[in-house]
Amino acid sequence: MSEKKAVRQADKKENFFSRAIAWIAKLPARIAQPFKNMWRELKKVTWPSRADLINYTLIVLAFMIFMGVVIGLLDAGASGLIAMLIG
Numbered sequence: 001m002s003e004k005k006a007v008r009q010a011d012k013k014e015n016f017f018s019r020a021i022a023w024i025a026k027l028p029a030r031i032a033q034p035f036k037n038m039w040r041e042l043k044k045v046t047w048p049s050r051a052d053l054i055n056y057t058l059i060v061l062a063f064m065i066f067m068g069v070v071i072g073l074l075d076a077g078a079s080g081l082i083a084m085l086i087g
Contacts, residue, residue, distance in 0.1 A: 048056065
């Protein structure tokens with residue numbers, strides 16, 4: 001009976017090591033796979049034209065300036081209200 005246990009334990013160790021070696025052997029492919037997928041997806045992207053890109057950039061800058069003015073006015077109003085309440 002102890003011989004069977006010894007054989008089973010030897011099989012388990014062999015299975016573990018063979019699985020570990022297989023895992024290590026597949027590791028580079030598993031690391032590279034997300035990058036391959038990313039490259040395939042980037043090939044599918046429709047990039048904007050130069051005119052569209054300039055147009056979108058100007059829209060974003062105009063919106064940022066507008067929001068900066070709005071936030072600045074709210075800040076000035078809040079500062080003025082606090083100054084009136086304190087003094």
